[in-house]
Amino acid sequence: MTWRTAKIVGLRDETATARTLTLAIDDWPGHVAGQHVDVRLTAADGYSAVRSYSIASAPSSDGRIELTVERLPNGEVSPYLTQQIMVGDQLEVRGPIGRWFVWDPERAGPIQLVAGGSGIVPLMAMIRWRASASSTASLRLLYSVREPSAIFYHEELRALSSRGNSVDVTYAYTRVAPRDWPRPAGRIDAELISRATWPADLRSSVYVCGPTSFVEHTTELLIAAGQDRQKIKTERFGATGERK
Amino acid sequence: MVIISRGFAGRRSGAETKLPPGQYLATDFPVLSAGPTPHIDLDRWEFTIDDGRNILKRWDWKAFRELPTENIVADLHCVTRWSKLGTSWEGVSLDVLLANVKTDLPYAMFRSHGDYMTNLPLKDVMNNQAWIAFKYDGGDLAPEHGGPARLLVPHLYLWKSAKWVRALRLMSEDRPGFWESLGYHIYGDPWKEQRYSEE
Numbered sequence: 001m002t003w004r005t006a007k008i009v010g011l012r013d014e015t016a017t018a019r020t021l022t023l024a025i026d027d028w029p030g031h032v033a034g035q036h037v038d039v040r041l042t043a044a045d046g047y048s049a050v051r052s053y054s055i056a057s058a059p060s061s062d063g064r065i066e067l068t069v070e071r072l073p074n075g076e077v078s079p080y081l082t083q084q085i086m087v088g089d090q091l092e093v094r095g096p097i098g099r100w101f102v103w104d105p106e107r108a109g110p111i112q113l114v115a116g117g118s119g120i121v122p123l124m125a126m127i128r129w130r131a132s133a134s135s136t137a138s139l140r141l142l143y144s145v146r147e148p149s150a151i152f153y154h155e156e157l158r159a160l161s162s163r164g165n166s167v168d169v170t171y172a173y174t175r176v177a178p179r180d181w182p183r184p185a186g187r188i189d190a191e192l193i194s195r196a197t198w199p200a201d202l203r204s205s206v207y208v209c210g211p212t213s214f215v216e217h218t219t220e221l222l223i224a225a226g227q228d229r230q231k232i233k234t235e236r237f238g239a240t241g242e243r244k
Numbered sequence: 245m246v247i248i249s250r251g252f253a254g255r256r257s258g259a260e261t262k263l264p265p266g267q268y269l270a271t272d273f274p275v276l277s278a279g280p281t282p283h284i285d286l287d288r289w290e291f292t293i294d295d296g297r298n299i300l301k302r303w304d305w306k307a308f309r310e311l312p313t314e315n316i317v318a319d320l321h322c323v324t325r326w327s328k329l330g331t332s333w334e335g336v337s338l339d340v341l342l343a344n345v346k347t348d349l350p351y352a353m354f355r356s357h358g359d360y361m362t363n364l365p366l367k368d369v370m371n372n373q374a375w376i377a378f379k380y381d382g383g384d385l386a387p388e389h390g391g392p393a394r395l396l397v398p399h400l401y402l403w404k405s406a407k408w409v410r411a412l413r414l415m416s417e418d419r420p421g422f423w424e425s426l427g428y429h430i431y432g433d434p435w436k437e438q439r440y441s442e443e
Contacts, residue, residue, distance in 0.1 A: 001442045041249040099426040212275040219280040
C-alpha cells in the first residue's frame with residue numbers, strides 16, 4: 001500500500017475542538033463507508049508521525065476525502081491538524097484501510113448506527129453514502145454527546161432528517177441537555193435503546209463506534225434488547241483516541 | 245521526494261527508540277475488537293488442541309489453572325499504532341500445553357468465543373514465545389481485554405494475541421484468520437511493519 005501526497009483544499013470547524021479537513025489526493029483509489037486512512041506528517045528534519053483517522057465523506061470520484069479530527073489535549077498529531085494546518089499544506093495518506101466495519105448501498109436491510117462522541121465520523125460516511133446513492137435502506141442513528149455544542153454535522157443531520165426517506169436521528173446528552181429536552185442528561189439506558197433503535201426482529205445491521213466504555217455499555221444494552229450479537233459490528237478507541 | 249508538512253514539529257521522546265517503526269507510546273490500554281465483548285462463564289470455559297480430525301487435548305478451567313504458570317513482562321504493539329511497554333501478565337506457556345502433543349503440522353489457527361480466529365506458524369508459539377494469559381497487572385483479566393483468558397504472543401502485532409481464546413487447531417498449511425482475511429498481514433511482525441497484506 002503506497003503513500004500518496006495529499007493537499008489540504010478545505011477546512012471547516014465542526015465544534016470548538018474538532019475540524020473537518022478536505023484532502024485532494026493523487027490517484028486516490030476510492031473507498032467505502034466506514035474505512036480509515038493512515039496520515040503521515042513529516043517534520044523538516046525528517047522525523048515523522050503516523051495516525052489513523054476515519055473517513056467522514058461518502059465515496060466520490062473527484063479524488064477527495066474528508067476527515068474529521070478531534071483535538072486531544074496531549075496529542076502529537078491532532079493539535080497540528082486542528083489548529084496549525086492551512087489550505088495548501090501537504091501531508092501523506094495511505095489507504096483506504098479496513099474491510100470489516102463497512103457499509104455499502106448494495107447491502108439491503110435496515111441500518112442501526114450508534115455513535116459516541118467523535119465515533120460519529122465513520123458512521124457519517126455511511127449516512128452520506130446512503131443519501132448520495134439514494135439508498136432506501138431504513139436508517140436510525142442514536143448519537144450520544146456530552147452537550148449540544150459537541151454535535152458534529154448538526155445542520156446536515158437536521159437537513160437529512162427532515163426530507164423524504166429520512167434519517168431518523170435521536171440525540172442523547174451525557175452532561176448537559178438542551179432546555180426542554182424530554183430526557184435528562186445521562187448515559188444511554190435500556191429505555192432509550194428500546195425507544196430509539198430498531199426492534200430486534202427487524203434484524204438490522206448494527207454499527208457501534210465510540211470510546212471503549214461507550215461501546216461496551218451500549219452493546220450490552222443492544223444484546224439485552226434482543227439484537228443478534230452476530231449482526232453488531234464495533235469500532236472502539238481508547239483514551240488516547242487517535243485512531244479516529 | 246519527501247513531503248514535508250509545513251510547521252509540523254512532532255514530539256520526540258526517548259522511549260520512541262524502543263518502539264517498532266510507526267508506533268507511538270500509549271499510557272492507557274486501548275481496546276480493539278470487531279464485535280461485542282463475550283462474557284464467558286468459567287464453568288463452561290475450556291481450551292482444546294485438535295488436528296482438524298481429533299481433539300488431542302482438553303482442559304476445563306480447573307485443570308487449566310492447575311498447570312504451572314509464569315509471570316510475563318511484555319511490550320505490546322497494536323497495528324492501530326499504539327504500543328505499551330513493560331506490561332505484566334500471568335499465564336500458562338504454550339510449551340506446557342503442547343508438551344505431550346506429537347505433531348508435524350507446522351501451522352496453528354487459534355479460535356475464540358465470538359468466532360474470532362487468527363493464524364500463526366506453530367514455531368511462533370513455542371520456545372517461550374506465547375502464553376494463555378489470565379491475569380493482567382496482578383488482577384483477573386477483564387472481559388474487554390480478553391478475559392477470562394487470552395493468547396499472548398507479544399513479538400507479533402496484538403491482533404495475533406486472540407482474546408477469549410478457546411481452541412488451537414493444528415494445520416498442514418497456513419490459512420488466513422479473521423483480520424488476515426480482511427486486508428491485514430498474514431504474519432504481522434511489528435519490527436518489519438507488516439501491517440497490511442499488500443506489504
